[in-house]
Amino acid sequence: MGGTDGVGTDGVGRRDPAVVGEFVERFAAVLVDAGFPRMPARVFTALLTSDSGRLTSAELGELLRVSPAAVSGAVRYLVQVDLVRREHEPGSRRDHYRIHDHVWYEATTNRDRTLARWETGLVEGIAALGEDTPAGRRLAESLEFFGFLRVELAQMMDRWRARRA
Amino acid sequence: MGGTDGVGTDGVGRRDPAVVGEFVERFAAVLVDAGFPRMPARVFTALLTSDSGRLTSAELGELLRVSPAAVSGAVRYLVQVDLVRREHEPGSRRDHYRIHDHVWYEATTNRDRTLARWETGLVEGIAALGEDTPAGRRLAESLEFFGFLRVELAQMMDRWRARRA
DNA sequence: CTCTGGTTTCACAAATTCGTGAAGTTACTG
DNA sequence: CAGTAACTTCACGAATTTGTGAAACCAGAG
Numbered sequence: 001m002g003g004t005d006g007v008g009t010d011g012v013g014r015r016d017p018a019v020v021g022e023f024v025e026r027f028a029a030v031l032v033d034a035g036f037p038r039m040p041a042r043v044f045t046a047l048l049t050s051d052s053g054r055l056t057s058a059e060l061g062e063l064l065r066v067s068p069a070a071v072s073g074a075v076r077y078l079v080q081v082d083l084v085r086r087e088h089e090p091g092s093r094r095d096h097y098r099i100h101d102h103v104w105y106e107a108t109t110n111r112d113r114t115l116a117r118w119e120t121g122l123v124e125g126i127a128a129l130g131e132d133t134p135a136g137r138r139l140a141e142s143l144e145f146f147g148f149l150r151v152e153l154a155q156m157m158d159r160w161r162a163r164r165a
Numbered sequence: 166m167g168g169t170d171g172v173g174t175d176g177v178g179r180r181d182p183a184v185v186g187e188f189v190e191r192f193a194a195v196l197v198d199a200g201f202p203r204m205p206a207r208v209f210t211a212l213l214t215s216d217s218g219r220l221t222s223a224e225l226g227e228l229l230r231v232s233p234a235a236v237s238g239a240v241r242y243l244v245q246v247d248l249v250r251r252e253h254e255p256g257s258r259r260d261h262y263r264i265h266d267h268v269w270y271e272a273t274t275n276r277d278r279t280l281a282r283w284e285t286g287l288v289e290g291i292a293a294l295g296e297d298t299p300a301g302r303r304l305a306e307s308l309e310f311f312g313f314l315r316v317e318l319a320q321m322m323d324r325w326r327a328r329r330a
Numbered sequence: 331c332t333c334t335g336g337t338t339t340c341a342c343a344a345a346t347t348c349g350t351g352a353a354g355t356t357a358c359t360g
Numbered sequence: 361c362a363g364t365a366a367c368t369t370c371a372c373g374a375a376t377t378t379g380t381g382a383a384a385c386c387a388g389a390g
Binding site: 221222223233234236237238241258259260 | 334335336337338339340
Binding site for chain 1: 180181184185187188191192195199200201213214215216217218267268269279282283286287289290293294295298299300303304306307310311313314317321324325328
């Protein structure tokens, strides 16, 4: 452990590990009851609150007091959903995990994928119910809403990018 | 059971219960791995696919093959998060549960509440980390993003309302 | 005021999820 | 070509969640 990064004193050095740790737990809890699995939520928050935005598996384990196996699983999930990138440091054995520079941008993109699944689901539903039935029409309206949402979200993210430039 | 509503033949009467039931399960599954608790997801989908958009506890139980207790719990959750309204039919013992006319509008409003919690969480985090640190700045940016998102979502919903009129 | 249909609450059992320890893999190092 | 550090996978035990049956509870009807 180099002690140069995220865990110990970094930059300004006014970081109180106890306070930060407590915050990590609180914020992770919020994510959890928004539907996040617990361990990924904790790892994600740990990364979010690291100055470098980039920690090794070992550092995460130490920070959160969990086994390497737990870190491994959580990280797999986060990479899967594109909130975290694995960085392979060519010439070292340690993997680093970096939170995306603009995480929330990525997160929104994921939302898009979920939305798409909902839409195909709804299309099936409309077929099953018949589009001329009240229920069918309700589903059709839902479908339309999601289409609308998808377009709007894309435009919204464009605006956000513009604003950040 | 009156047999007039949602469950049996309604309106056009071309509804195949087996097919619909299968769809309910599939779509509920999609909702589940978007973070929904299972039973609420099933009840919600059942309501979504009923022609009347309004079913009794008993009808839901029969439709989904679950106990009254399970329905009770699921419905409590759905009312809690404002996706379903309880209707008390003055002069009868049966409660009816109605899906909101424009469910997704309501759902978005809820999202707003969640967003607010995230924001307060982030404010705490910035305090814990110091706003002059890299991590603090990352959190601050996140906070700004969520603020942006909240405003944009509101405007978006206005546009949707407009479009539907 | 009692009877009865309907819903909710409670304690428990079943199923799932979660995290650990230990063994297994992979790939730098000497 | 070992030796070893780091990560991953696997099987298991613990804890949480989920749904059920049964009893309690409420409210309308006779």
